[in-house]
Amino acid sequence: MSQLMSIDTFLDSEEVLVDVRTPSEFLKAHIPKALNIPLLTDQERAEVGTLYRHKGKEKAVLKGLDLVGPKMSDIVRSFLEVAPKRTVRLYCWRGGQRSQSVAWLLEQAGFKAKILKDGYKSFRRWVLNHFEREYQFRVLGGYTGVGKSDLLQILENKGAQVLDLEKEAHHRGSAFGGIGLPKQPSTQHYENKLAMRLRAFDMRLPIWLEDESRLVGKCAVPEFLFQQISRAQLFVVCRTIEERIVRLCQLYGVEQKQSLIDACMRIKKRLGLEHTKKAISLIEAGLLDEATLIILKYYDKKYQYSIDKRVVSLYLNGSEMSDVQLAERLLNR
Structure with a gap:
């Protein structure tokens, strides 16, 4: 029976x-x-x-x-x-x-x-119903390339509760974010995955996640959850632009040039025609570091506009400590 x-x-x-x-x-x-x-x-x-x-x-x-x-x-x-x-x-x-x-x-x-x-x-x-509950979110912020995803992984390895919005979406959150990753789930299945992750957490303890826009690629963060994230404590990681370029080149340098060029074309209206042409020319020439510098000017301006509307709980200088030290600093807050 x-x-x-x-x-x-x-x-x-x-x-x-x-x-x-x-x-x-x-x-x-x-x-x-x-x-x-x-x-x-x-x-x-x-x-x-x-x-x-x-x-x-x-x-x-x-x-x-x-x-x-x-x-x-x-x-x-x-x-x-x-x-x-x-x-x-x-x-x-x-x-x-x-x-x-x-x-x-x-x-x-x-x-x-x-x-x-x-x-x-x-x-x-x-x-x-899970998305309407109140959670103790702690949000990692910072410009593209400061290593937020790496920090989340270290925090999780140290026993912290981590909700990786990008990992569940199979996307890193930018026009380049889907390169080299599996096909994205539907928004509905994305919601299912997030709810099951939240279910496993102790709601009395902090949950760490990365500062994201409402859309992670094509996956939409649930509205009520997004509003909670927007109100949560924000910890901003800072690194020099040179350090960020090194990290991004390590991440994307193994990918096909055409995939990077296609991503540039997706943001050409915001990047500007001349900057887009220049970035593509540099990618084709194998000068990814110089192309990255051009592209970061767009993303930095975009993120700064977002962060100016938030209250930052703490700025952390990632140039003065290792990722592990950064994670320990966050956990000891």
């Missing part, structure tokens, strides 16, 4: 997590760490849905059985591969027909199944 579970209990459980929705539903967004073993393909679901709207539930159910029947053994085999202990958590869109059907099938094969009550819709409500 399958067990219907509330969202918190469902997430607290440790059984293999399986999304039985269609591949396209899963690709758009899903509960992080879930596997996808669809009951119906995208085309099959569309066919059943059309029948339901035009011919009624009975016709749709019968068509669904026609489609699923021949592949029931394959579905069970797929579950045996990922859950050899025969215990699983299942969800579909609303916790209805699809997850209940898969649970029944698996029970015939000796599985124990737990089903998320109200399905993925329940999870999404839970996600959005």
